[in-house]
Amino acid sequence: MSRLIGRLPKVGIRPVIDGRELGVRESLEVQTMDMAKAAAKLIEETLRFPSGEKVECVIADTTIGGVADAAACADKFQREGVEVSLTVTPCWCYGTEVMDTNPLTPKAVWGFNGTERPGAVYLAAALAGYSQKGLPAFGIYGKEVQDEGDQTIPQDVSEKILRFTKGALAVAQMKGKSYLSIGYSSMGIAGSMVDVNFLQDYLGVRAEFVESVELLRRMDEGIYDHDEYEKALAWTKENCKEGKDYNSPEAQKSAEQKDAEWEKVVKMTLICKDLMNGNPKLKEMGFGEESKGRNAIMGGFQGQRQWTDYQPNADFTESILNSSFDWNGIRQAYTFATENDCLNAISMLFGHLLTNKAQLFSDVRTYWSPESVERVTGKKLTGIAKDGIIHLINSGSTTLDATAQQTDADGNPTMKPFWEITEEEVQKCLDNTKWPAAIAEYFRGGGFSSQFKTKGTIPLTMCRINLVKGIGPVLQIVEGWSVELPEDVHEVLDERTNPTWPTTWFVPRVTGTGFFKDVYTVMAKWGANHGAISHGHIGADLISLAAMLRIPVNMHNVSEDDVFRPSAWSAFGEGLEGADYRACKNYGPLYGFKE
Numbered sequence: 001m002s003r004l005i006g007r008l009p010k011v012g013i014r015p016v017i018d019g020r021e022l023g024v025r026e027s028l029e030v031q032t033m034d035m036a037k038a039a040a041k042l043i044e045e046t047l048r049f050p051s052g053e054k055v056e057c058v059i060a061d062t063t064i065g066g067v068a069d070a071a072a073c074a075d076k077f078q079r080e081g082v083e084v085s086l087t088v089t090p091c092w093c094y095g096t097e098v099m100d101t102n103p104l105t106p107k108a109v110w111g112f113n114g115t116e117r118p119g120a121v122y123l124a125a126a127l128a129g130y131s132q133k134g135l136p137a138f139g140i141y142g143k144e145v146q147d148e149g150d151q152t153i154p155q156d157v158s159e160k161i162l163r164f165t166k167g168a169l170a171v172a173q174m175k176g177k178s179y180l181s182i183g184y185s186s187m188g189i190a191g192s193m194v195d196v197n198f199l200q201d202y203l204g205v206r207a208e209f210v211e212s213v214e215l216l217r218r219m220d221e222g223i224y225d226h227d228e229y230e231k232a233l234a235w236t237k238e239n240c241k242e243g244k245d246y247n248s249p250e251a252q253k254s255a256e257q258k259d260a261e262w263e264k265v266v267k268m269t270l271i272c273k274d275l276m277n278g279n280p281k282l283k284e285m286g287f288g289e290e291s292k293g294r295n296a297i298m299g300g301f302q303g304q305r306q307w308t309d310y311q312p313n314a315d316f317t318e319s320i321l322n323s324s325f326d327w328n329g330i331r332q333a334y335t336f337a338t339e340n341d342c343l344n345a346i347s348m349l350f351g352h353l354l355t356n357k358a359q360l361f362s363d364v365r366t367y368w369s370p371e372s373v374e375r376v377t378g379k380k381l382t383g384i385a386k387d388g389i390i391h392l393i394n395s396g397s398t399t400l401d402a403t404a405q406q407t408d409a410d411g412n413p414t415m416k417p418f419w420e421i422t423e424e425e426v427q428k429c430l431d432n433t434k435w436p437a438a439i440a441e442y443f444r445g446g447g448f449s450s451q452f453k454t455k456g457t458i459p460l461t462m463c464r465i466n467l468v469k470g471i472g473p474v475l476q477i478v479e480g481w482s483v484e485l486p487e488d489v490h491e492v493l494d495e496r497t498n499p500t501w502p503t504t505w506f507v508p509r510v511t512g513t514g515f516f517k518d519v520y521t522v523m524a525k526w527g528a529n530h531g532a533i534s535h536g537h538i539g540a541d542l543i544s545l546a547a548m549l550r551i552p553v554n555m556h557n558v559s560e561d562d563v564f565r566p567s568a569w570s571a572f573g574e575g576l577e578g579a580d581y582r583a584c585k586n587y588g589p590l591y592g593f594k595e
């Protein structure tokens with residue numbers, strides 16, 4: 001396994017019970033503990049961290065029948081590094097006496113839907129207590145009544161347990177880590193004006209700043225692993241084939257200049273990794289401070305313009321970091337934004353922590369109506385693309401995994417967590433990517449952009465956090481699919497924009513109403529120039545995660561049945577989206593401590 005940084009938070013399971021001894025408690029001990037064990041088994045057998053390790057659960061030493069038991073459990077959880085709390089019970093318990101009062105731990109309560117003992121009544125009492133005390137908790141209650149001895153976890157319950165746990169673990173993994181800003185504001189892009197207080201208050205993430213000149217210093221002074229550099233350069237020459245040079249003959253660089261640029265972009269990649277997470281090799285070389293890194297769970301590179309006017313762009317660096325492999329083999333993808341768009345990096349991090357997969361970073365560039373496509377290509381869009389497509393494209397930062405050259409068990413194109421990716425699939429991702437010289441009018445300093453197109457049809461979810469003065473952060477989410485256009489249509493559309501960059505043709509799932517009226521409206525409602533795109537339909541997971549972080553969702557196309565938020569959200573009224581805004585405002589940022 002290849003963990004990038006940090007501790008692995010554990011999931012604490014709290015079996016709560018009716019505390020009345022001499023009959024009631026004793027009769028429930030086994031059933032209650034068994035529920036805890038079943039929940040732990042489900043979580044441990046299903047969930048993994050993006051670094052590949054299995055998620056670990058910690059069960060309280062005893063069932064919890066009153067406040068003394070609850071306190072003993074809280075102590076154990078603290079000792080064991082528990083940062084997520086799931087309470088389970090089949091019976092009546094004393095609501096606030098057995099509750100978990102840690103305000104920073106995301107919480108859920110699963111009340112067994114049976115008839116012999118009132119688990120659901122306890123759930124209602126518990127959730128009322130959590131609401132009254134301002135500690136939002138997710139309530140989990142199966143749709144169908146189960147018999148007393150039934151130890152299975154129904155499908156609807158397991159879905160909710162896993163959705164809650166994935167989101168809560170994402171919250172816990174971010175906490176205490178850093179966003180590493182290399183350079184600062186890029187081309188006036190608001191998302192690159194890193195908002196230190198937003199990171200701190202909402203995510204528990206600190207902002208770390210490094211001036212890009214540090215890359216020059218480390219290159220000039222040889223502060224990188226020289227053996228790794230030789231290996232990386234050889235691998236790059238072997239696997240990263242230069243594409244067509246689209247520059248005018250006068251603007252084209254010589255082969256020697258290009259070779260020198262390749263050497264630089266490879267060094268930049270090594271150095272950015274070291275800046276994020278450190279490297280023991282540097283300590284051996286006498287650079288103790290540099291060897292430590294910045295504890296970064298994500299980062300971004302300004303590039304444009306001061307750096308790129310002068311030096312090769314970081315497209316290679318960004319694409320390789322965001323991929324699930326490099327010269328060292330198959331590994332966890334980094335989360336690394338181009339144009340230092342911190343808000344897009346956070347959106348990518350959400351996707352990465354929820355799916356364990358590498359993420360795409362794109363400009364949400366062009367809405368192509370069927371009419372426009374027909375006008376410029378003479379061809380009609382067909383299949384799922386028939387009502388229009390959105391061109392996702394950007395220099396740098398899109399993972400090479402997004403070539404979608406990996407396959408699932410049924411042979412369909414997909415993107416996978418790194419531990420499921422094979423060497424052959426890595427090779428196919430690389431073989432389907434070319435590296436054309438950067439367009440000189442944008443990138444005077446040169447460099448190489450990754451050029452590929454995403455295979456269709458794979459399910460995708462695009463999301464994006466935006467900061468809105470007066471509200472704070474809001475999250476937008478759109479589920480859809482990649483679509484592959486016939487080569488002649490692709491070429492005409494691609495050549496009109498920047499053919500040196502990676503393209504994903506995206507079809508959002510539209511509903512005919514509101515923000516999802518049609519493809520045009522989805523594009524028109526997008527809140528910024530960038531989107532973070534994850535493989536899979538993960539809108540519901542993102543919605544639950546956003547609620548944990550008190551970030552309202554301003555736009556999504558997830559079915560109402562799949563929207564799962566803390567039970568207190570129902571107290572803010574019936575319209576789900578308006579209630580989400582009111583609830584997030586009421587609770588405020590998770591780490592926004594005020595006097």
Ligand SMILES: C[C@H](O)[C@@H](O)[C@@H](O)C(=O)CO
Nearest residue numbers: 304339363394395442529
């Ligand atoms: C080359 C240009 O400056 C691009 O980088 C620009 O179109 C963007 O990506 C803006 O987000």
Ligand SMILES: [Mn+2]
Nearest residue numbers: 339362363394
């Ligand atoms: Mn961009």
